[in-house]
Structures are given as C-alpha cells and as structure tokens.
Amino acid sequence: MRLRADRNLAVAIVAIVIALLPFIVPSFSTFELTYVGAYAIAILGLIVLTGMNGQISLGHGAFLAVGGYVVAILAHRFGLSFWLSIPIAAIVSGIVGIGLGFVALRLEGVYLALATFSLAVATPSILKRFGDLTGGVMGIVLPPVAAPKVLAGVLTPVQWFYYVTWAFAGVLFLVTARFLGGRVGRSLRALRDNEIAAVSFGVNPHFYKTLAFGWSAAFAGIAGALIAIPTAYVSPDSYSSLLSITLLIGAVLGGIDTMWGALAGGVMIEFLPLWVQKINNAAPSVVYGVALILVMLVMPGGIAGTLLRLVQRRPPAPGDAVLRRTEPTRAVEQ
Amino acid sequence: MQELAQQVVSGLASGSIYASMALALVLIYRSMNVINFAQGEMAMFTTFIAWQLVQQGLPLWAAFTATIAVAFVGAVLLERIVIRPVERAGPLTIVIVTLGLLITFNGLAGLFWGYVIKSFPSPFPAAPINIGGVAFSSQDVGIILVSLASLGVISLFFAKTKLGLAMRAAALYPAASQVLGIRVSWMLALGWGLSAVVGAISGMMVAPVVFLDPNMMQGIVVYAFAAAVLGGVESPLGAVVGGLILGVLLNLLGTYVEFVGTDLRLAVAFAIIVAVLLIRPAGLFGRVSVARV
Numbered sequence: 285m286r287l288r289a290d291r292n293l294a295v296a297i298v299a300i301v302i303a304l305l306p307f308i309v310p311s312f313s314t315f316e317l318t319y320v321g322a323y324a325i326a327i328l329g330l331i332v333l334t335g336m337n338g339q340i341s342l343g344h345g346a347f348l349a350v351g352g353y354v355v356a357i358l359a360h361r362f363g364l365s366f367w368l369s370i371p372i373a374a375i376v377s378g379i380v381g382i383g384l385g386f387v388a389l390r391l392e393g394v395y396l397a398l399a400t401f402s403l404a405v406a407t408p409s410i411l412k413r414f415g416d417l418t419g420g421v422m423g424i425v426l427p428p429v430a431a432p433k434v435l436a437g438v439l440t441p442v443q444w445f446y447y448v449t450w451a452f453a454g455v456l457f458l459v460t461a462r463f464l465g466g467r468v469g470r471s472l473r474a475l476r477d478n479e480i481a482a483v484s485f486g487v488n489p490h491f492y493k494t495l496a497f498g499w500s501a502a503f504a505g506i507a508g509a510l511i512a513i514p515t516a517y518v519s520p521d522s523y524s525s526l527l528s529i530t531l532l533i534g535a536v537l538g539g540i541d542t543m544w545g546a547l548a549g550g551v552m553i554e555f556l557p558l559w560v561q562k563i564n565n566a567a568p569s570v571v572y573g574v575a576l577i578l579v580m581l582v583m584p585g586g587i588a589g590t591l592l593r594l595v596q597r598r599p600p601a602p603g604d605a606v607l608r609r610t611e612p613t614r615a616v617e618q
Numbered sequence: 619m620q621e622l623a624q625q626v627v628s629g630l631a632s633g634s635i636y637a638s639m640a641l642a643l644v645l646i647y648r649s650m651n652v653i654n655f656a657q658g659e660m661a662m663f664t665t666f667i668a669w670q671l672v673q674q675g676l677p678l679w680a681a682f683t684a685t686i687a688v689a690f691v692g693a694v695l696l697e698r699i700v701i702r703p704v705e706r707a708g709p710l711t712i713v714i715v716t717l718g719l720l721i722t723f724n725g726l727a728g729l730f731w732g733y734v735i736k737s738f739p740s741p742f743p744a745a746p747i748n749i750g751g752v753a754f755s756s757q758d759v760g761i762i763l764v765s766l767a768s769l770g771v772i773s774l775f776f777a778k779t780k781l782g783l784a785m786r787a788a789a790l791y792p793a794a795s796q797v798l799g800i801r802v803s804w805m806l807a808l809g810w811g812l813s814a815v816v817g818a819i820s821g822m823m824v825a826p827v828v829f830l831d832p833n834m835m836q837g838i839v840v841y842a843f844a845a846a847v848l849g850g851v852e853s854p855l856g857a858v859v860g861g862l863i864l865g866v867l868l869n870l871l872g873t874y875v876e877f878v879g880t881d882l883r884l885a886v887a888f889a890i891i892v893a894v895l896l897i898r899p900a901g902l903f904g905r906v907s908v909a910r911v
Binding site for chain 1: 651700708709718885887
C-alpha cells in the first residue's frame with residue numbers, strides 16, 4: 285500500500301511540474317518539451333509492445349509517418365481540424381499496426397526485428413513513390429496552430445499545443461497504466477515470459493499479441509500527428525530508419541520495463557542530440573550507440589528502471605531484467 | 619535482347635554484392651542465431667578505411683589487403699569486447715547491442731569523414747567488355763568475379779580446413795564441441811572476423827558504384843536481409859543464390875515495371891521478406907527445424 289501511495293505522489297508531482305513548466309521556461313524550450321510529450325507517447329507504445337509483450341519493432345517510425353501524413357493530408361486537402369484528424373490518425377495507424385501484428389504472429393524474435401527494420405528503411409522511398417498523395421520529396425506544409433479564441437490572450441500558440449500534447453500524453457499514460465495493471469498486462473507479460481505456459485493457462489496468444497501491436501501502432505500514430513502539427517511540415521526524410529532506431533534507443537535508455545521509461549526516454553531523445561550536437565553533427569549517433577551498448581551491458585533496466593530500484597531499495601528481481609533473460613532453449617555452454 | 623542481357627548482368631553484379639552481404643549475415647546467424655544489424659555499417663566503415671589508405675598514397679590492391687586484415691582483427695576484437703558479455707542473453711538483447719554498433723559506426727564515419735559523398739577508385743578498367751557482341755561494363759563483370767571468388771574461398775575454408783570444420787561443429791553442437799576441446803566462444807569471434815572480411819570486400823566492390831558515404835550500405839543491407847531470408851537464413855549456398863536472384867529480379871522490376879521504378883525496390887525487398895517468412899520460413903535452401911518444447 286505504501287508503494288502505491290508513493291507512486292501516486294510521484295505521478296502528482298510530475299503532473300504539476302509538467303503543468304507549470306511553460307510559465308517557467310522560455311518559449312523555445314516549451315516547443316521542445318512539446319516534442320518530449322509526443323516522443324513519450326510513441327515510446328510508451330514501444331514499451332507495451334517490446335518491453336511488456338517481448339515483440340521487437342525496429343520500424344515504429346513507419347507508424348509515426350502514418351500518423352503525421354494522415355493529419356497533414358486531412359488538413360491540406362480537407363482543412364480538417366486536428367481534433368478530428370488526430371483520432372483518425374490513431375485509428376488508421378492502429379489498423380496498419382494490427383495488419384503488421386498478424387504478420388508478426390508468424391515471426392519470432394530476430395525475424396520480426398529483421399522485417400520491421402526493412403520496413404523502417406523502405407518507408408521514405410514508399411512515401412516518395414506515392415507523391416500524388418504525399419507530396420513526394422517536397423512533403424506537405426501544414427497550417428500553423430492557433431489557440432482557441434477563448435484562450436487567445438492567455439496562452440501563446442506554442443503553450444496551447446504544449447498543453448494539448450501533454451493532455452493526450454496524460455490520458456494515454458493513465459489508460460495504459462490501467463490496462464497494464466490488470467488482466468491485459470498480466471497476459472502480455474505472461475506471453476513474453478513463457479508463451480507455452482501462458483497458453484496453457486488460457487491466454488489467447490493471437491488476440492493479445494495483435495492487440496499489443498495495434499495498441500502500440502495507434503500510440504505511435506498519435507505521436508506522429510502530435511509531432512507533425514507543431515512542426516507544420518511532413519516530408520519523407522523526416523521518417524528515415526534513424527527515427528525508428530531512435531525510438532527504440534529512447535525506450536531502452538529510458539527503461540523498457542516500466543512506464544516511467546517512456547518519460548525518461550522522451551526527454552533523452554529530444555535533448556541528448558541537442559546537447560551533443562554542439563560538439564559535432566555526427567556526435568549524437570556515437571553517443572547514442574555507445575550509451576545503448578553500455579546500458580545493455582551494465583544497467584539493462586535503463587534510467588527509469590535503475591532509479592526505481594534505488595528508490596524502492598530492493599534487490600533486482602528476475603522480472604526486472606527483461607533484456608538480460610537467458611534463453612533456456614539456446615544455451616551456449618561455457 | 620541486348621538491353622535485357624545487360625540488365626541481367628548488372629542485376630547479377632548487384633546480386634553478388636547482396637549475396638556477399640547475405641553470406642556475412644548467415645555466417646553469424648548460423649553460429650549465434652542472431653542477425654548482426656551492424657553488418658552493413660561495419661562494411662561501410664572498413665570501406666572508408668580503404669579510402670583513407672588510398673588517400674595516403676597506398677596502391678589500391680595493397681589498401682584492399684590491409685583493409686581486409688583490419689576488418690578481421692577489428693571484428694574479432696568487437697566480438698570479444700561487446701558481444702561476448704551478452705552471448706548467452708536472449709535475441710532481443712543481442713539485436714539491441716548490434717543496433718548500438720550500427721549507429722556507433724554510422725556516427726563515427728560521419729565524425730571522421732563527414733557526410734559529403736566521396737568517389738571511391740575502381741580497381742576495374744573503364745572500358746566495357748565485349749562478350750558475344752554485347753558490351754558489358756567491366757565494373758559489373760569484375761564485381762561478379764571478385765565476389766564469387768571470395769565466396770568460393772570461404773566455402774573451401776569451411777569444407778576443407780580443420781578450423782573450418784571446428785567452426786561448423788561449434789555452431790551446430792556447441793556443447794559436444796566444447797567436450798571435444800573446441801573453444802566454442804573463440805569460434806564465434808572467428809565467425810565475426812570472417813563475416814567482416816566478406817562485408818569489407820563487398821563494401822569495397824560496391825563503393826565505386828554507389829559512392830562512399832556513411833549511409834551507403836543502408837539499402838544494401840536490407841537487400842541482403844531479403845536475400846538471406848529468400849535463400850534460407852541457415853544456408854550459405856541459399857544466401858548466395860538468394861542474392862543473385864534478388865539482384866536480377868530487382869533490376870528487371872526496376873527497369874521494366876514502371877510501377878516499381880527505383881522508389882519501390884526497397885518495398886519489394888520488404889514484401890519478399892514478409893512473404894517468404896509467412897509462406898516458407900525456411901527459405902529455398904533452409905531446413906525446416908522442429909523445436910522440442
């Protein structure tokens with residue numbers, strides 16, 4: 285019970301800090317923090333899929349592309365408001381995700397990684413090919429965001445969209461926490477840890493694995509939309525394979541075993557490149573790569589996982605180190 | 619007809635590059651059951667080393683040889699330092715570590731050599747070769763010959779030498795090989811070294827065609843995935859045949875099917891990967907494996 289109270293307190297503090305930040309930091313930082321919220325949503329989806337359900341996706345950039353392009357095309361062609369187009373983006377991306385989820389049912393571990401990685405690399409060229417719809421290499425320019433008239437004097441457009449993004453993030457985090465804490469979460473984790481045992485206990489693997497894929501893709505679609513709107517521009521090259529890899533890096537560095545990891549990961553992938561870029565344009569990749577390897581070797585729980593363990597002062601439980609589980613079927617004897 | 623023949627040969631040339639990269643992937647897959655996502659970036663990085671050596675005034679073939687040595691030693695060290703600690707971990711862990719290597723090498727190449735596209739000297743003459751009245755580019759013919767020769771050497775190594783036998787044994791029956799005195803873990807490192815050599819050769823062969831930049835292998839590695847999957851990820855012969863088929867197929871589709879053009883070639887590779895894994899996961903030459911649970 286104490287743990288739950290502690291957690292609620294932590295959630296409340298984080299929520300208050302997020303709510304007050306736009307009034308403390310300069311406008312440009314508010315803009316950057318908007319992206320943090322969107323990345324956190326995408327990474328949360330990845331944590332559900334990869335961390336909780338054990339299905340690896342190296343192609344989540346493709347779902348961000350779906351979300352971004354749906355919003356851009358609807359705004360550009362039909363002048364649709366983003367209140368309508370963001371849910372549509374989530375639905376379209378979720379359906380694509382369920383489709384890929386059906387494929388993923390037949391692919392295990394490394395093969396799924398390979399297929400999704402290929403999708404990530406192919407995404408920009410597919411977007412370029414269907415230029416009639418996507419605007420080709422030129423991309424699509426979106427209309428600028430404006431705060432509603434009632435709030436026009438109170439909030440700048442940047443602050444307004446910051447709150448929109450974080451409101452989405454808040455709702456999606458709460459919904460995810462609700463589901464992961466119950467039957468759904470237990471089923472996903474059971475399938476990850478031992479599929480055969482889970483199935484014997486009556487967990488339907490097809491339903492839950494496809495659900496995880498669709499869920500995760502819908503979140504990535506929303507994130508893609510929330511990134512495209514303040515950027516006011518989508519183009520094929522914004523959705524390179526590097527984006528997909530970056531999202532996975534965010535999840536792993538942040539902590540793939542806990543929802544807090546999404547928040548930590550979002551902060552990392554938004555700000556780490558900005559800090560490191562001052563040294564050299566290529567430096568962020570090197571830092572990412574080395575950090576990724578180091579995290580895997582020495583702290584597989586990521587930032588959030590490691591912090592949680594320190595705060596809760598408990599020894600690492602077997603479930604913590606999802607990423608360090610040895611494969612019982614393929615042990616190399618030493 | 620003449621154009622078709624030229625297209626087929628140039629498809630075989632790109633196909634032999636995919637075949638080499640696919641073989642590099644298969645060499646590691648067979649011994650560790652993982653895909654090395656950094657394979658393409660390692661090849662790119664070693665190609666940059668070759669370029670640097672040529673810039674320093676080394677003759678082309680000397681630079682090639684030196685680069686191959688560097689690739690071998692570098693990859694063995696990499697396996698010992700980075701992969702060994704996670705050798706026994708699940709596939710997810712190793713995939714993420716190799717992704718870390720991918721992005722590190724990409725960044726290092728950008729850091730050392732920048733993102734401006736560089737031209738890489740070709741070891742082959744510029745004049746076309748005339749075979750049966752049809753002019754083929756010497757570049758294409760050269761790539762095919764060098765790639766097939768290096769694949770031949772690799773297969774002879776595995777078939778005829780004691781070390782090759784030990785590596786195959788370690789990959790198939792690690793426990794039994796250990797008992798017989800084979801240092802299984804070192805065999806994995808050797809596998810990394812060999813596949814880096816194959817990768818380096820294909821990088822240096824393809825660089826004169828696609829030019830040198832840190833992202834040059836990104837598409838090629840996806841074609842290599844498709845080739846490996848098509849041939850059967852367990853099978854070195856399958857990787858080679860898969861690579862050649864894919865090279866010709868993509869070239870013909872890109873040239874004669876307007877819908878595919880140049881932009882959808884990667885999408886075709888993705889579709890092939892998914893289709894093969896769904897319909898015939900063992901690929902053309904792989905064996906269907908049965909797991910006891």
